[in-house]
Every structure is written in structure tokens, then in C-alpha cells.
Amino acid sequence: MNYSFDNFVKEGLHEECGVFGIFSDGSLDPAYACYNGLLALQHRGQESCGIAVSDEGVIDYHKNMGLVTEVFNNSILDSLRGQMGISHVRYSTAGGSVLENAQPLVMRYVKGTLSVAHNGNLTNAVEIRRELEHKGAIFQTTIDSEVICYLIARARLNCHSVEEAVAQTMTHIKGAYSLLVMSPSKLIAARDPHGFRPLCMGKLNGTYVFASESAALDACGAEFVRDVDPGEIVIVDNKGLRTMKPDFGEKKKSLCIFEYIYFARSDSFIDGVSVYEARKQAGRILAREFPVEADMVIGVPESGIDAAIGYAEESGIPYEKAIVKNSYIGRTFIKPSQSERMKSVRIKLNPIADMVRGKRVVMIDDSIVRGTTVDRIVTMLRDAGAKEVHMRISSPPFMWPCYYGTDIPSRGELIACNHTIEEITKLSGADSLGYLPVESLHEMIGYAPVGFCQGCFTGDYPADIIRETLEGKERGGMNFDSKCIGKEQENE
Known part of the structure; x- marks a missing residue:
């Protein structure tokens, strides 16, 4: 067969x-x-x-x-x-x-x-x-x-x-x-x-x-x-x-770190860690790592809001609600097809023009995966009159696929694999861009004794992945990382 x-x-x-x-x-x-x-x-x-x-x-x-x-x-x-x-x-x-x-x-x-x-x-x-x-x-x-x-x-x-x-x-x-x-x-x-x-x-x-x-x-x-x-x-x-x-x-304990960044509800506690506090801490780290002069901090609903509050608290820049979410539209990240993702972005979010007009805005979002959403959001803010848009991302750049159940696609589809941060900044239309450093993930969860998987950021996968699964995920034609193939060969 x-x-x-x-x-x-x-x-x-x-x-x-x-x-x-x-x-x-x-x-x-x-x-x-x-x-x-x-x-x-x-x-x-x-x-x-x-x-x-x-x-x-x-x-x-x-x-x-x-x-x-x-x-x-x-x-x-x-x-x-x-x-x-x-x-x-x-x-x-x-x-x-x-x-x-x-x-x-x-x-x-x-x-x-x-x-x-x-x-x-x-x-x-x-x-x-x-x-x-x-x-x-x-x-x-x-x-x-x-x-x-x-x-x-x-x-x-x-x-x-x-x-x-x-x-x-x-x-x-x-x-x-x-x-x-x-x-x-x-x-x-x-x-x-x-x-x-x-x-x-x-x-x-x-x-x-x-x-x-x-x-x-x-x-x-x-x-x-x-x-x-x-x-x-x-x-x-x-x-x-x-x-x-x-x-x-x-x-090795390897809870998906993306649960804290995006998937879980803010009011949940996972393995003893508050999701809300973890996201706020990510915002605080971003404010220290990537300071900027601005008039307001805004969050992309929903999971970007908690990090935006943390950024505002750390930086002293006021937090404002400036993007309204249509709650009856599902998450763009988990739409089954690319065309459906794009349709959802266009009707899901809308800026409050009076809030951002003439303002320097720090916009916090939880992640950039394919890059299909951020340019649209930046454009909406520009069209609403924002003077500057500084984008801060409460996760590191996605560099590797996920094999454990999160919709992180092949490397050929990941924007960070094919573009530098400078190029992504230009493509998005933002004035500046800063990602959460991967070495700050432990700090994000408060140094709690929670082991987590960061394979989508580093390519370090804690559980065996057979070659056929690797090839299937990378069907777009990108080459595999040698250490991933090496892991698989060691376990044959």
C-alpha cells in the first residue's frame, strides 16, 4: 500500500x-x-x-x-x-x-x-x-x-x-x-x-x-x-x-509554552501558573527590552491585551483600549484555511479612530506566525490616523513547526524563517518591531518549576519525531534541521 x-x-x-x-x-x-x-x-x-x-x-x-x-x-x-x-x-x-x-x-x-x-x-x-x-x-x-x-x-x-x-x-x-x-x-x-x-x-x-x-x-x-x-x-x-x-x-516536563502565550484563557491556571500573570510579565519584559517613546499602549484582542497592560505598567505609558473585537468571529489563527483566515481578519478587528488619531502607538500582539494578520492591523491603525505604530510581540519568532498539536506550520510558511526582523518590520508597515527574547520565557512564567516545550522557537523537540512525520510537515520543500533528523536516527 x-x-x-x-x-x-x-x-x-x-x-x-x-x-x-x-x-x-x-x-x-x-x-x-x-x-x-x-x-x-x-x-x-x-x-x-x-x-x-x-x-x-x-x-x-x-x-x-x-x-x-x-x-x-x-x-x-x-x-x-x-x-x-x-x-x-x-x-x-x-x-x-x-x-x-x-x-x-x-x-x-x-x-x-x-x-x-x-x-x-x-x-x-x-x-x-x-x-x-x-x-x-x-x-x-x-x-x-x-x-x-x-x-x-x-x-x-x-x-x-x-x-x-x-x-x-x-x-x-x-x-x-x-x-x-x-x-x-x-x-x-x-x-x-x-x-x-x-x-x-x-x-x-x-x-x-x-x-x-x-x-x-x-x-x-x-x-x-x-x-x-x-x-x-x-x-x-x-x-x-x-x-x-x-x-x-x-x-522532561514539556508543557507547551504557547498555552501561556495564546491558547489558554486569561482566568486559567496551568500547572500552578496564572495565565494572566504570565502574559503581563511578557509585556513587562518587552517594555524593558524594547523601550520607545509613545503616547499609548494598546493590545490586540484578546491575548495581546494582558501583555499590553504589563507593558504599560512597566513603561509608564498609558494603556488604552483602541481596537474593538467582533466577538462573534472565531480566532483567525485556528481557521482551517488561509483564505478563511484572511476573511476573518478583515471583519474581526476595528480600531477606535478617535483614540489613535495623531498618536504614537505601541501595539502588543501575542505572535506572528505566517504574517497574514499583522500587516492588516498596522494598516488599519495607519488608516485610522496613527502617527507611529511600534509593534511588540509577546513570543519569540516562530522558527520551527510544531509536531505536538499546535497549528505552527512548515518552515516554508513561517515568516520569521524567510525574513529578517528588519524585513518583517518593513512588510508589516510598522515603525519598529520587538519580539520577546526566547531566553526570557522562564522569566515570563515567574521562574516557576514548570518545564516547557519551546520547540517551535528553537527546534529543540523533547519527544521523538519519526522521519515520515518530519517529511510530512515540511512538505513545502524546506530542508530539515540536521539535529532533528539526528534525533530520529538515534531512535531507530
Whole structure:
């Protein structure tokens, strides 16, 4: 069989999502709790969503394309009765924007029914999928989450429990995954040994709740208990809560730093660090590293605002709201196609002309990836009468793709790989440009004991990446970095 990674990746292998799960003692209705949790996680995926519930072992579910408020109503939620549930919001990169890829996945096999919700991306999914297909496996989707489902179901045939099957599966899969697994009688939460993606646990009376971000716990009234540790498996059933910590060897803690920069909500705490404070600290660092005389500091909504407040506090330049966001337009960064990104930029943001007219403006944004947005924003500010526009970016330049689930594309698409800072400044139309120094990332999170992945900035990838995955991501024709290929060869 001529298996093409390029075809597979176009069908949505790479994704960044949000998961929410609940095992209820009766104090919370699982379907409505999942609905509220997904609303709080909507920023993590706006393409499709779903909820699966278990009622005494019988799993029912509903999922569809669209936002949470579009997919669910009271009638649907009332029909989803049970004692536990898992749920998911999703977006894909190029392709894969179809209903069969929506989650949670619900699979029926010889041991009963299994439902899985997954946030992250496996770096060896293509390899495992091909191996399984050659053994007769038939896949119904094009997402790596189905690979996880299949491995758990197969392992369960020879294991005494679902959690043992999950642990066995975790020894085979590589990359990023925060998982919620629901069997007829158990809710299981698991986080990969590197902890790439966030996953936390909350409690209300005897009800246990799991979510990608702590803000989703708040949405259903649960109290934050703690983060799920990297490599940890947490099991909840009628006997209560217990944990497993299989031995995966020495693994470097590698939470995606982009969670603090962009993805997570400001009111979330991830691995003990306030997202809001981390973003403000990034702004303070930018003010020290790239001072400028200006009349006001403004932030590009939403994640640029917190950094702008920090920049203003450090520099003494007043912060002003000068860009209004249309809240009904999704995030341009996570639109599946380039044309959709551009359309969204044109109708998503609008400057307050009276605020910026004749003023020297420091504009804070969270990142520059492809460069499709910043020139448009600078142009809008110029057209509104801004005298000067000084751009400050609360992340380092993106120099490498992401293989762990964030939509950081191939090097051929990254503007910082093909242009100097001076060239980007000129292309954007800004008067000056400053990026957060990569060596300041630790300072951004307050030197907290949080290990993080900065592979998209440095090319230093903490988890193995097979050659086929590297080639697929770099299908635009750019050469690979020798140290990445070297890592892969060392692990053959």
C-alpha cells in the first residue's frame, strides 16, 4: 500500500482541542456540566463539538459541526442522561473538517463500549496506523485519536482493566495527549509523560471533574484540586478516585509554552501558573527590552491585551483600549484555511479612530506566525490616523513547526524563517518591531518549576519525531534541521 503522510495530514492529523469530563454523585448533571465546560473551552476549538454520557453502562452521545451553542439545546441535553460524561471541542488544520472526525469517539468492541476524547497530537500516529491497517484494522476517521481508541481496545483483551489497557497504550504512543476515556463503569484521565497539553482535576461534593483548563471547572462550580501529572492515569468509579503512575523512564516536563502565550484563557491556571500573570510579565519584559517613546499602549484582542497592560505598567505609558473585537468571529489563527483566515481578519478587528488619531502607538500582539494578520492591523491603525505604530510581540519568532498539536506550520510558511526582523518590520508597515527574547520565557512564567516545550522557537523537540512525520510537515520543500533528523536516527 502506498501510504502518503501528506494525504493523512491534510485530513486533520494535527489538532488543538479542549476536553471536559465528569463522574457525578448526582450533584451535577453530566450533560449540562459538559455543556458549560465546553462553553468555557470554546476558544480551544470552534469547528465541532460533542458530548458522550454513560447511563449504567449504556453510552449515548451527540456531536456535530459548529459551536457549542449551535450543536446543543435543552432538548438534546435532556436526552443525554447518565452518571458520567466526556466532551470535546475541536479544530483541525488543513482538511479533516468533517463530522466523522468530531469527538468524543464512541467505539463498540467485544468488551463493551469505549469513548475517548483527546487533545494533542501523536508523533508516531502514521507509523502505528499503517501497522494496524496491515493487520486488518479498518479506520472510520482520519484523526490520530482513533489510533488511541484501537490500541486501548486491543490491549483491553489481554488486560484485567481498562486503566491497564490505557497504561499499555501509553507505552506505544508518542507525542502529546491529554485523554479522557469512558468505559461503561469508569472515567479515566491520562496525560502524556512529557505533559505537553494541560489537564486538571476538580471536585464538587463527591463529583469529580476533569478539564483542559481550570476555567472550565469554574464554569460548572467545581473547585480546583490539582493538575494531572505528566504520565499519570487517574481513575474514577463507584469506589472513588485512585491513580496510577507507570514507569515511562526519565521524561522532561514539556508543557507547551504557547498555552501561556495564546491558547489558554486569561482566568486559567496551568500547572500552578496564572495565565494572566504570565502574559503581563511578557509585556513587562518587552517594555524593558524594547523601550520607545509613545503616547499609548494598546493590545490586540484578546491575548495581546494582558501583555499590553504589563507593558504599560512597566513603561509608564498609558494603556488604552483602541481596537474593538467582533466577538462573534472565531480566532483567525485556528481557521482551517488561509483564505478563511484572511476573511476573518478583515471583519474581526476595528480600531477606535478617535483614540489613535495623531498618536504614537505601541501595539502588543501575542505572535506572528505566517504574517497574514499583522500587516492588516498596522494598516488599519495607519488608516485610522496613527502617527507611529511600534509593534511588540509577546513570543519569540516562530522558527520551527510544531509536531505536538499546535497549528505552527512548515518552515516554508513561517515568516520569521524567510525574513529578517528588519524585513518583517518593513512588510508589516510598522515603525519598529520587538519580539520577546526566547531566553526570557522562564522569566515570563515567574521562574516557576514548570518545564516547557519551546520547540517551535528553537527546534529543540523533547519527544521523538519519526522521519515520515518530519517529511510530512515540511512538505513545502524546506530542508530539515540536521539535529532533528539526528534525533530520529538515534531512535531507530
